[in-house]
Amino acid sequence: LAMAYLAWGLAQRWCPSSLQVISFPVVQLHLNRTAMRLSQKDFESAMNQVKLLKKDPGNEVKLKLYALYKQATEGPCNMPKPGVFDLINKAKWDAWNALGSLPKETARQNYVDLVSSLSSSLESSSQVEPGTDRKSTGYETLMVTSEDGITKIMLNRPTKKNALNVEMYHEIMHALKAASKDDSAITVLTGNGDYYSSGNDLTNFTDIPPGGVEEKAKNGAILLREFVGCFIDFPKPLIAMVNGPAVGISVTLLGLFDAVYASDRATFHTPFSHLGQSPEGCSSYTFPKIMSPAKATEMLVFGKKLTAGEACAQGLVTEVFPDSTFQKEVWTRLKAFAKLPPNAMRISKEIIRNREKEKLHAVNAEECSVLQGRWLSDECMNAVMNFLSRKSKL
Numbered sequence: 001l002a003m004a005y006l007a008w009g010l011a012q013r014w015c016p017s018s019l020q021v022i023s024f025p026v027v028q029l030h031l032n033r034t035a036m037r038l039s040q041k042d043f044e045s046a047m048n049q050v051k052l053l054k055k056d057p058g059n060e061v062k063l064k065l066y067a068l069y070k071q072a073t074e075g076p077c078n079m080p081k082p083g084v085f086d087l088i089n090k091a092k093w094d095a096w097n098a099l100g101s102l103p104k105e106t107a108r109q110n111y112v113d114l115v116s117s118l119s120s121s122l123e124s125s126s127q128v129e130p131g132t133d134r135k136s137t138g139y140e141t142l143m144v145t146s147e148d149g150i151t152k153i154m155l156n157r158p159t160k161k162n163a164l165n166v167e168m169y170h171e172i173m174h175a176l177k178a179a180s181k182d183d184s185a186i187t188v189l190t191g192n193g194d195y196y197s198s199g200n201d202l203t204n205f206t207d208i209p210p211g212g213v214e215e216k217a218k219n220g221a222i223l224l225r226e227f228v229g230c231f232i233d234f235p236k237p238l239i240a241m242v243n244g245p246a247v248g249i250s251v252t253l254l255g256l257f258d259a260v261y262a263s264d265r266a267t268f269h270t271p272f273s274h275l276g277q278s279p280e281g282c283s284s285y286t287f288p289k290i291m292s293p294a295k296a297t298e299m300l301v302f303g304k305k306l307t308a309g310e311a312c313a314q315g316l317v318t319e320v321f322p323d324s325t326f327q328k329e330v331w332t333r334l335k336a337f338a339k340l341p342p343n344a345m346r347i348s349k350e351i352i353r354n355r356e357k358e359k360l361h362a363v364n365a366e367e368c369s370v371l372q373g374r375w376l377s378d379e380c381m382n383a384v385m386n387f388l389s390r391k392s393k394l
């Protein structure tokens with residue numbers, strides 16, 4: 001059946017005229033209304049509505065609509081079953097035959113109801129940005145949506161400049177794991193509001209468990225290692241849409257993405273020494289490789305902030321777009337990427353990443369262990385205290 005669906009587009013040329021109608025299918029049956037008498041006018045109007053739909057609803061739906069149309073106009077399927085190699089006609093026959101002895105009138109009503117639900121769902125999705133029609137709920141700090149083969153994970157604490165609190169670390173891991181298994185071809189990480197992310201939420205340092213700061217640092221290192229590990233192991237193309245300034249861990253992780261698109265408003269800042277900390281996100285390994293050891297030192301050791309153009313020149317950013325057209329241009333491009341064969345993309349990513357995976361995990365472990373020590377240092381504690389007591393900002 002899957003093969004028949006694939007061939008469906010090709011079949012449009014030679015299909016019978018009623019195939020116009022099966023161009024779009026059915027989603028929701030209002031069974032309680034099947035007894036209602038439908039006028040021929042309602043049915044014809046639904047057929048016209050189908051032709052006006054702007055978006056293709058997919059082959060599975062098309063087959064259902066085809067079956068209902070045939071049942072409504074010709075009654076139960078009494079055609080000979082097509083041969084196994086006649087994939088398209090067999091899929092159509094199966095769908096029609098599955099309706100059994102459903103009365104013509106009920107089929108017409110179901111057809112009209114389904115077209116109606118289809119029209120409203122497809123109209124609404126065409127009016128919104130990609131990724132806004134299928135929202136996954138249950139996240140406090142993220143907005144996760146999936147559409148057009150793209151899962152979008154949006155950091156959603158705009159009033160805190162999308163700083164990563166402990167909950168957000170957990171939710172990102174959860175969203176990545178879900179995205180790795182969903183039916184999307186690519187995954188995008190971006191930020192809501194004016195910032196991409198201001199990095200680690202410095203209030204993460206404030207709630208000290210009964211085991212004291214040592215326990216806090218130990219738990220922090222475990223969390224960080226697991227978090228970065230999810231990026232190392234993510235199996236599909238992972239793209240960052242850096243919509244504004246990026247700080248700390250939101251910058252270092254970019255070295256683990258497969259492409260990084262940035263608005264010209266974005267900046268890239270890793271002030272680890274200022275904060276008494278040290279690099280993470282595998283940046284101690286990826287940055288020198290991407291941009292040369294000296295340029296990496298300027299960023300990771302001296303905390304030099306790069307503009308989007310500079311980050312692009314150094315290879316950290318793939319391409320920079322004017323902020324005014326950033327969303328439109330990047331989404332257009334991503335939608336085209338998402339149409340590529342997903343398995344081929346996965347396999348190509350795998351072959352690129354596999355060579356590095358072991359090394360990246362080792363680097364991650366080492367960075368976390370070093371940071372665990374840094375978090376207990378006076379340098380780090382003072383820097384965090386200064387920020388939290390409003391004495392300092394970047």
Ligand SMILES: CCCCCCCCCCC/C=C/C(=O)SCCNC(=O)CCNC(=O)[C@H](O)C(C)(C)COP(=O)(O)OP(=O)(O)OC[C@H]1O[C@@H](n2cnc3c(N)ncnc32)[C@H](O)[C@@H]1OP(=O)(O)O
Nearest residue numbers: 160161163198199200201202204217220224248249393394
């Ligand atoms: C042992 C602990 C373990 C914990 C868990 C481990 C997790 C792993 C950690 C991995 C290591 C990561 C390192 C990093 O990411 S280093 C980078 C850290 N980030 C910063 O230092 C940025 C601090 N923020 C600022 O300097 C400024 O806010 C900024 C320049 C980003 C924006 O300035 P602006 O003036 O435009 O805006 P505000 O300062 O008024 O910000 C608005 C509100 O947002 C709050 N905010 C912003 N960023 C952070 C942040 N990173 N942490 C906490 N809060 C942040 C800011 O306080 C404002 O809040 P209020 O409105 O309530 O005042």
